[in-house]
Amino acid sequence: MESNYEFSFFTNILLLLVFSKIFGELFERWKQPAMIGEIIAGIILGPTIFNLVHKSTEIKAISEIGIFFLIIIAGLEIKVKDVIDSLRGKEVFISIMAFVLPILSGFLIGYFFKIDYLSTIFISLCIAITALPVSIRILMDIGILNTDIGKKIISVAIFDDVISFVILGLILNLNRANSSLQEIVNVSLSSLLKLSIFLLILFASYKFMNKSAKNENFTKWLFVKWLKNLKSKEARLTILIIFILSFAITTEYLGFHFIIGAFFAAMLLNENLIDQKNVELFKEKTNGITLGFLAPIFFAGIGLELNILSIKNYWLLFFILFASIFTKTIGGFIGSKIAGFTNKKSLTIGLGLNARGIMEIVIANIAYKSGFINVEIFSMLIIMGVFTTIFTPFLLKNAIRN
Numbered sequence: 001m002e003s004n005y006e007f008s009f010f011t012n013i014l015l016l017l018v019f020s021k022i023f024g025e026l027f028e029r030w031k032q033p034a035m036i037g038e039i040i041a042g043i044i045l046g047p048t049i050f051n052l053v054h055k056s057t058e059i060k061a062i063s064e065i066g067i068f069f070l071i072i073i074a075g076l077e078i079k080v081k082d083v084i085d086s087l088r089g090k091e092v093f094i095s096i097m098a099f100v101l102p103i104l105s106g107f108l109i110g111y112f113f114k115i116d117y118l119s120t121i122f123i124s125l126c127i128a129i130t131a132l133p134v135s136i137r138i139l140m141d142i143g144i145l146n147t148d149i150g151k152k153i154i155s156v157a158i159f160d161d162v163i164s165f166v167i168l169g170l171i172l173n174l175n176r177a178n179s180s181l182q183e184i185v186n187v188s189l190s191s192l193l194k195l196s197i198f199l200l201i202l203f204a205s206y207k208f209m210n211k212s213a214k215n216e217n218f219t220k221w222l223f224v225k226w227l228k229n230l231k232s233k234e235a236r237l238t239i240l241i242i243f244i245l246s247f248a249i250t251t252e253y254l255g256f257h258f259i260i261g262a263f264f265a266a267m268l269l270n271e272n273l274i275d276q277k278n279v280e281l282f283k284e285k286t287n288g289i290t291l292g293f294l295a296p297i298f299f300a301g302i303g304l305e306l307n308i309l310s311i312k313n314y315w316l317l318f319f320i321l322f323a324s325i326f327t328k329t330i331g332g333f334i335g336s337k338i339a340g341f342t343n344k345k346s347l348t349i350g351l352g353l354n355a356r357g358i359m360e361i362v363i364a365n366i367a368y369k370s371g372f373i374n375v376e377i378f379s380m381l382i383i384m385g386v387f388t389t390i391f392t393p394f395l396l397k398n399a400i401r402n
Helices: 009-029 034-045 057-075 080-086 089-112 117-128 132-142 148-176 181-214 216-228 235-253 258-268 271-304 314-338 343-352 357-369 375-401
Strands: none
Touching: 009 034, 009 057, 009 271, 034 132, 034 271, 034 375, 057 132, 057 235, 057 258, 057 271, 089 117, 089 148, 089 314, 117 148, 117 314, 117 357, 117 375, 132 148, 132 258, 132 343, 132 357, 132 375, 148 181, 148 258, 148 343, 148 357, 181 235, 181 258, 235 258, 235 271, 271 375, 314 343, 314 375, 343 375, 357 375
């Protein structure tokens, strides 16, 4: 349905918030994650149906803030040690298999449909990625975020996101470098150096935090007594957000998405360092505005990206959707079996890795704006991101119930 009328910014926010909360409430009453209803609200209001609200710069900014705070909430529920432990030994095969098989399927699709190699690379990346913020929200809604399976899904999502953005940075730099052999080597080394710096910062921060937590006098003075003595309102909340923001900005300057840094920084702020009371206070202050306002706008914004009218090659769309779910599930299943999980847990982990959402949309947007993919492939990748985000909770809940 066509609509040339543009509502004001606050009218758009009102429409998104009202519709997302109504549909979110409906889906929660149907024992499904609220995020599904929030995405459908965006689809209804967006160009696919009524075309009333468009993804403006302001809505994108609010969505980014929503991701940031959603990541903080989830990061506070996960301990760094649990993630590190999940990547040790055979369990690293979950991350490897859940990334490699989808990548290969993307290249096969590109080969059979005679798609140019740069577009094929981006299709492969979008199929291979697991969206960290969307996975976190699904696991939070279902109530398995802090379980063994939830931690495995999160650790694989982190691995996939980091590797995908390293590859993305490499591709974008190679395009500017005219792809000569010397430039390929230089850019590859630069990307590896950035990755090493990121891991070094993470390791050093983790060790410092652990050492500080064991020093009772230091910890009590810096994070308990000092924070309590601050007179300005909400000073403790501001200081903790500044800490997380600084970490997010650091990783962003290194070429990675800011949510990776924000997630790890939130994990570092565990109760051993700032005590349980401050952790609970921080959660209380951030949960209300995030889950009540920012997150619904973020997920409704995903729905606004969908426009099925630009799709012509429906067979290509079908194989992208099929490969995205099948190879991700099989990859996660095989990797989990190698790691020693039961058939049920392996299948649950594989199904839980399917949500793409914002991370896949970010890569698709970058590829489209940089001229690597055309509008049709871009629309297909957006549909794939929305499709997998909507259906992953259904698949995951069914796997847990059986």
